[in-house]
Amino acid sequence: MNLSLNLIAFYTIVRKEVIRVLRIWIQTIVPPAITMTLYFVIFGNLIGSRVGTMGGYSYMQFIAPGIIMMSVITNSYGNVVSSFFGAKFGGHIEEMLVSPMSNSAIILGHIAGGVLRGLLVGAMVTIIALSFTKLELKYPLITFSMVFLSSVVFSLAGFINALYAQKFDDIAIIPTFVITPLTYLGGVFYSINLLPDFWQYASKFNPILYMVNAFRYGILGTSDIDVRYAYLVVCAFIVILFTLSFLLLKRGVGIRD
Amino acid sequence: MSALSIKNLTKTYANGFLALKGIDLEVDIGGFYSLLGPNGAGKTTAIRIVCSLVEKSAGNIEVFGYNLATHPEEAKMNIGMVPQEVNFNTFDTPLNILVNQAGFYGIKRSIALKRAKKYLGELKLWDKKDDISRNLSGGMKRRLMIARALIHEPELLILDEPTAGVDIEIRRSMWKFLKDTNANGTTIILTTHYLEEAENLCRNIAIIDEGVIIENTRMIDLLKQLKQETFVLSLENDLMNDSNLNEFSYTLIGGNQLEVLVDEDHSINDLFELLNRKKIKVSSLRNKSNRLEELFMRLVHSKNDTSKENS
Ligand SMILES: Nc1ncnc2c1ncn2[C@@H]1O[C@H](COP(=O)(O)OP(=O)(O)O)[C@@H](O)[C@H]1O
Ligand SMILES: [Mg+2]
Numbered sequence: 001m002n003l004s005l006n007l008i009a010f011y012t013i014v015r016k017e018v019i020r021v022l023r024i025w026i027q028t029i030v031p032p033a034i035t036m037t038l039y040f041v042i043f044g045n046l047i048g049s050r051v052g053t054m055g056g057y058s059y060m061q062f063i064a065p066g067i068i069m070m071s072v073i074t075n076s077y078g079n080v081v082s083s084f085f086g087a088k089f090g091g092h093i094e095e096m097l098v099s100p101m102s103n104s105a106i107i108l109g110h111i112a113g114g115v116l117r118g119l120l121v122g123a124m125v126t127i128i129a130l131s132f133t134k135l136e137l138k139y140p141l142i143t144f145s146m147v148f149l150s151s152v153v154f155s156l157a158g159f160i161n162a163l164y165a166q167k168f169d170d171i172a173i174i175p176t177f178v179i180t181p182l183t184y185l186g187g188v189f190y191s192i193n194l195l196p197d198f199w200q201y202a203s204k205f206n207p208i209l210y211m212v213n214a215f216r217y218g219i220l221g222t223s224d225i226d227v228r229y230a231y232l233v234v235c236a237f238i239v240i241l242f243t244l245s246f247l248l249l250k251r252g253v254g255i256r257d
Numbered sequence: 258m259s260a261l262s263i264k265n266l267t268k269t270y271a272n273g274f275l276a277l278k279g280i281d282l283e284v285d286i287g288g289f290y291s292l293l294g295p296n297g298a299g300k301t302t303a304i305r306i307v308c309s310l311v312e313k314s315a316g317n318i319e320v321f322g323y324n325l326a327t328h329p330e331e332a333k334m335n336i337g338m339v340p341q342e343v344n345f346n347t348f349d350t351p352l353n354i355l356v357n358q359a360g361f362y363g364i365k366r367s368i369a370l371k372r373a374k375k376y377l378g379e380l381k382l383w384d385k386k387d388d389i390s391r392n393l394s395g396g397m398k399r400r401l402m403i404a405r406a407l408i409h410e411p412e413l414l415i416l417d418e419p420t421a422g423v424d425i426e427i428r429r430s431m432w433k434f435l436k437d438t439n440a441n442g443t444t445i446i447l448t449t450h451y452l453e454e455a456e457n458l459c460r461n462i463a464i465i466d467e468g469v470i471i472e473n474t475r476m477i478d479l480l481k482q483l484k485q486e487t488f489v490l491s492l493e494n495d496l497m498n499d500s501n502l503n504e505f506s507y508t509l510i511g512g513n514q515l516e517v518l519v520d521e522d523h524s525i526n527d528l529f530e531l532l533n534r535k536k537i538k539v540s541s542l543r544n545k546s547n548r549l550e551e552l553f554m555r556l557v558h559s560k561n562d563t564s565k566e567n568s
Contacts, residue, residue, distance in 0.1 A: 002330060005363025012360025016353075091344030095354075095405075098308050099361035100333040257270060257311045 002100070009101035010109045017083060017113025021120070028079070028117060029124065032071045036125045039067050040132045043189065055191050055222045064129040065216040066188030069150065071125045073208070076118030076151040077179060080110050080158030081171045088162065093255060103249045107159060107242065114155030115148065122147060135219055142227065143218030149234040150211040154179075156241035163245070163254040182208045192224045207233050258322045260286045260413050260444040261307065266316035268302050268468075276302045278468040279316070284446055284461075286321075286412075289439045291459035292448040295557070299468040300448035301341055304417045308338040321412060334362065337406035341417040341448075343398050347391035351382055351401050354390060355408050362409035369408070376404035380434070396427035403434070414438065416447040420454060432458055452553060456480075466557050482552060485520040487545035488528075493538040502531060516545060 021028045040060070048059030055062055087093040096106055129135060137143060157174070165171045186208030192200050203209050204225070214230030217223035248254070261284040268277040276299045284290050292300050305311040307318055309329065318325040320332040345354045352373055359369030377383045380400040385393060390401060399419060406414060416435075420428040435458060439445045449455055455462055455476070462479055464472040472479065495512035505528060507517040519525055532539060 002363065005330075008363045008365060009361050012357055015360075016357055087346070090346055091342065092346040094310055094340065094344045095358050096361055097310055098333065098336070098338050099358070100330040100363070101361050102330075252312050256309075257305075 005100060006102050006105040009099065010105045010112070013096075013106070013109025014112045014116070017079070017110065018116055020083060021079065021113070021117045028075070029121065032075060032121045033124055033128065036067055036071050037128055039063070040129060044132055055220075057220055057222065058133065060133040061135065061220065062191075062216075063189055064133060064135055065219045066186075066212045068122050068125045068129060069147065069212050069215045070183050070188055072118040072122040072147055072151050073154045073183065073211070074175065074179065075121040076114040077154040077158040077161075077175060079117040080114040080155045081162045081165070081175075083113060084110055084159055084162035085165045085168075085171050088165070088255060089168075097255065103246055106249065107156075107245050110159055111152060111155040114158060115151045118151040118155070119147070122151075136221075137219060138221040139218045141218075143215060146211060146214045146218060146230065146234070149231075149238065150215070153207075153211075153234055153237045153241065156238065156245055159245050160241065160248065163248050165254070179208075182206050185209075187212050187224060207237060210234070258286070259319070260284045260288065260321060261446065262317075262319040263303070263307070264317040266303065266306065266318065267314045268299075268306060268311065269314045276468050277306075280465065280468070280470045282463055282470065282473065284413075284444060286444055287439075287442060288444050288461055289435075289459045290444075290446045290461045290463065291455035292446060292463050292465055293450065293452065293455050293553070294448075294465035295450060297467075298465045300465060301417055302468075303465070304338070304415055304446075304448060305340075307415065308336060309333060334409065335412045337409065337411035337414045339399070339402045339406045339414070339416040339419055341421070343402070345390060345398075345401065345405065347389070349390060350387050351377060351390055351393070351404075352386040354401065355405055358405050359408045364409060372408055372410075373404075376407050380404045396423045399423055399427075399431070403431075407438075411443070413444045413446070416445070418448055418450070420449070420451070428454075464553065464556060471556055479552065485518055487516055487518050488525065489543050489545050490515040490517065490532075490539050491541045493540050496537060502535075505531070 043063055044060035048063070051059040053059070053062075084093070087096075126135075157179075161171060161174050185203065186206050187203065192203045192209065195203065210225055210230035210233045213223040213225045214227045217227050261282065263280060263282040265279045265281060266277055267275075267279050269275050280299075280303060282292075282303075292303065294300050302311060306313045307320075307325070309325070318332075321335045323331040323335070325332045349357075355373040355377065356366065356369045359372060360366065364372070373386075374383065377386055380403055382393075382397060382400055382404065385397060390398065393401065403416070403419070406416075414435075419435075420431055423431070432454070435445060435447070447454075447458070460476055462472070462474065462476050463470050492513040492515060496509060496515065502517070504523065505517050505519070507515055509515055517528060519528060529539075
């Protein structure tokens with residue numbers, strides 16, 4: 001494999017993705033800003049003032065890390081799935097397929113695009129959060145590594161969704177029926193200690209719970225789960241999803257007749 | 258070594274349709290080949306397999322000696338492809354489309370920009386470089402795809418029906434461009450269902466029908482196969498119906514249009530000698546139909562007849 005060729009090809013995809021995100025900012029940047037502001041106003045301010053404290057923090061502080069993580073996850077996923085499916089739909093995916101760049105460069109380029117969008121939106125939501133409440137940064141390394149790795153996981157998931165998708169409806173199914181429910185049940189708005197035993201146990205099969213809690217731990221220093229498990233979970237997902245993406249792309253699933 | 262060597266290429270689509278039934282094709286370096294066949298013959302399928310856009314079911318492909326399956330990087334580096342359908346991002350600009358495509362081939366941005374300028378200029382698209390490409394005319398979109406196919410300066414240029422649906426003037430200028438490109442050393446393969454295009458451009462021709470290559474030869478040899486040809490002559494004066502043109506079989510239409518069949522025992526010179534002797538003045542002469550078209554119909558039909566006999 002020719003490394004310099006693939007580096008340039010990778011950089012080309014990333015550049016194209018970033019330009020796309022910035023060009024259609026009304027679709028990519030503005031909606032999460034509005035939605036997340038509403039979360040802070042309604043849950044944090046109005047309802048939160050009645051909830052009191054959770055895990056030793058004000059409700060607003062407690063939910064802020066989860067809401068930031070939620071926006072990162074959905075935007076990373078959304079970026080890769082819509083950009084890659086769009087390339088399939090418009091036919092310009094063929095520009096990549098005829099070229100000598102490796103399958104890894106195609107995957108990594110789109111993942112990098114998804115991560116950059118996720119982190120950009122995450123940063124913006126953080127700024128919004130800071131206008132409502134004060135946040136510390138207890139463990140910066142945990143905070144940044146966890147948000148980065150989670151963003152990679154969901155970018156990869158978006159890539160696989162795009163490979164299988166045949167029509168535009170297909171790129172909405174997973175976010176609607178899988179990601180959104182898992183996020184809401186993933187401890188963004190509550191500590192699982194509030195749940196009955198069975199549901200506490202069931203929650204531990206939800207990977208988003210680990211991401212949200214580890215990220216919250218990085219910022220506030222409180223978590224429902226052992227942070228080491230969180231790293232295990234995200235790294236396992238990255239390995240599995242990357243391998244799957246690679247094999248699917250190599251076999252041409254969804255892109256070559 | 259050939260520019261392209263295809264051996265026993267077979268394709269069965271997921272729905273079970275057998276689109277290519279084991280085709281062989283050798284394309285010499287520097288050659289200008291056409292793959293000619295009716296709609297649905299399998300031309301696009303063959304091209305797309307060579308360009309890694311469709312998976313083959315069986316067979317072997319080499320591009321300048323590099324096996325596409327084992328050395329895809331080297332093989333792909335040598336191919337430039339112009340597809341049948343528009344497949345660039347129509348929301349992007351021609352300049353971006355070219356520079357990004359170059360990036361996918363590992364070409365640095367600074368070099369890509371220079372090349373984009375060169376090829377957009379040659380294909381008369383430079384003043385459109387920053388337009389949204391959705392707004393380009395059909396002919397411009399085609400030319401943009403040609404520029405894109407050349408951006409990494411491949412040795413082999415493959416075009417799938419490059420002039421389908423573009424008007425005469427643009428078609429002629431594209432022909433000239435392709436001839437020049439070939440003269441500069443690039444091997445060219447194009448598919449077409451316009452026989453005139455194949456006859457005008459290509460030195461070699463392969464005829465494909467229903468997933469089988471039924472003829473593969475030099476253009477001049479193919480034309481030699483034609484045993485008879487019908488000419489239409491317009492005469493300056495009306496001809497009396499009782500005039501006898503001896504050995505030629507002919508029909509007279511409306512008094513001054515003469516359709517004459519010239520077979521392999523005669524030449525067109527014989528015909529004119531005879532007309533001269535009879536003091537018949539000819540004002541114009543044309544072929545009744547395209548010679549290749551006749552040949553093509555014959556080849557396709559004779560094959561269909563044999564397959565019927567066999568079944
Ligand atoms: N994805 C596909 N699935 C099933 N059949 C296909 C597919 N693509 C093409 N075909 C069939 O394969 C045959 C050859 O098609 P194609 O290669 O496009 O022919 P051509 O380019 O010569 O017109 C046609 O009968 C077509 O219907
Ligand atoms: Mg075709």
